[in-house]
Structure formats: C-alpha cells, structure tokens
Amino acid sequence: MSELGLYAKYLDLGVKLGRSGEDKVRQDMERSDRQIERERKREEMEMQREEREMQKQREEMEMQREERQMQKQREEKEMEMQKQREEIALQDRREERELKRLELEAETKKLELSSRSNADVTGPKQSYGGQRPKIPPLHDPSQVDLYLERFERHATAFGWPESEWASCLSNLLKDEALSIFLVSESSRGLRLPSC
Structure with missing residues (x-):
C-alpha cells in the first residue's frame, strides 16, 4: 500500500476511533476534572479543619489565660481577706486588753473608794x-x-x-x-x- 493509502486507512480509522476516542478523552478529562475538584475540596476541608484546630487552640489558650488571671485574683482576694481577718483579730486583742485595763482601773477605783469610805467610817483604825x-x-x-x-x-x-x-x-x-x-x-x- 502506498503511503497515501495507508494514510487514508489511518485517517478513516482515526475518524472512526476519533469519535469514540473523543468521548474517551472527554470522559478522561471530566474524570480528571472531578479528581482535581475532589483534591481541591479535600485541601479546602483540610485547611478549614486546621483553621478550626488553630482557633480551638487559641480559644483554649485564652481560657487558660483567663483562668490564670481569675486564680490570681482569687489568691489576691484571699490574701486581702486573710490580712483583714488578722487585722480584726489584732484589733479584737487590743480592745480586749483595753477592756481588761479599764476593768482593772474601775476595780482599783472601787477599792480606793471602798477603803476611803471604810476609813471615814472606822476612823483611825484604817489610818x-x-x-x-x-x-x-x-x-x-x-x-x-x-x-x-x-x-x-x-x-x-x-x-x-x-x-x-x-x-x-x-x-x-x-x-x-x-x-x-x-x-x-x-x-x-x-x-x-x-x-
């Protein structure tokens, strides 16, 4: 066969195959497009998942920071309350000592008055x-x-x-x-x- 014949034969075969080949190429391209789209969606979902995880980590870090801050505030309040309790106890002890001192003074004055009145009543015996x-x-x-x-x-x-x-x-x-x-x-x- 001549080259021309062979070419015609291939051309005819190519036309026959071209339609089915075209369909196959189109199907392959569609399949490739779908696969690319799936990959793109998977990458997008992976990015969203990573972003959610990062957001979750940021939120956890923020919560931990807030908890530390709240703990610090609680400790400061507790220390302040302890200091106030100690000051109140100290003030109570001071007041108690002052009350005892006043009671002793009152008792001393009472005894002095009593001894003076006894001296007045009994005369020189209590001199x-x-x-x-x-x-x-x-x-x-x-x-x-x-x-x-x-x-x-x-x-x-x-x-x-x-x-x-x-x-x-x-x-x-x-x-x-x-x-x-x-x-x-x-x-x-x-x-x-x-x-």
Whole structure:
C-alpha cells in the first residue's frame, strides 16, 4: 500500500476511533476534572479543619489565660481577706486588753473608794491605808524574835501607826504565842481592836 493509502486507512480509522476516542478523552478529562475538584475540596476541608484546630487552640489558650488571671485574683482576694481577718483579730486583742485595763482601773477605783469610805467610817483604825498584814502567821514559837522583826519591817513599810501594831500582830499569832501576847496585853490593861 502506498503511503497515501495507508494514510487514508489511518485517517478513516482515526475518524472512526476519533469519535469514540473523543468521548474517551472527554470522559478522561471530566474524570480528571472531578479528581482535581475532589483534591481541591479535600485541601479546602483540610485547611478549614486546621483553621478550626488553630482557633480551638487559641480559644483554649485564652481560657487558660483567663483562668490564670481569675486564680490570681482569687489568691489576691484571699490574701486581702486573710490580712483583714488578722487585722480584726489584732484589733479584737487590743480592745480586749483595753477592756481588761479599764476593768482593772474601775476595780482599783472601787477599792480606793471602798477603803476611803471604810476609813471615814472606822476612823483611825484604817489610818495605814487599809493594808492588812501580808505575812503568814507565826508557826514556830522558837522563832518569835525573827518573826517580830519581820512584822515590824512590814508595818513600817506600809506606814502603819505603831499604836495599831498590837492589834494587827494579834491576828497573826496562834496557840501559845497568842496566849502569851494576850496575857501581856491584858496586864497592861489594853483593849485590842481588830485589824
């Protein structure tokens, strides 16, 4: 066959195949277009998913920042409340001490008034300020000298008039010492007032 014949044969075959080939090419192109579209959609969906994840991470980071800030505020409030509680407790202790001091002052004034009124009522018997002996009674009669010296020092320190020493001493003596004292005082003819 000549070249021309061969060409015609191929041309005729190409025309026959061209239509079916054209359909095939068109189908391949449509398939390729659909695949490209699917890839584009998949990439778009992947980008959207990544964007959502990034947005979610940003939101989580923002929430964590807000939580830290709220925690810090809570801690600051708690510290402030603790400080206020401590200040209130300190103020309460101060007020309690002041109240006790005022009570002691009131009691002292009451005792002073009481001793003054007793001094007015009883006269010279309370001239030594109403102080009663703060020394223990004599227990050992063999120590009378030491005891009397101690009594004199005490009476002098509190400013008791010597005229009242006997009555105060009589309240501190016991048993044999008291009976000796009473005998000696009665022989003098003294009447002992009580201290």
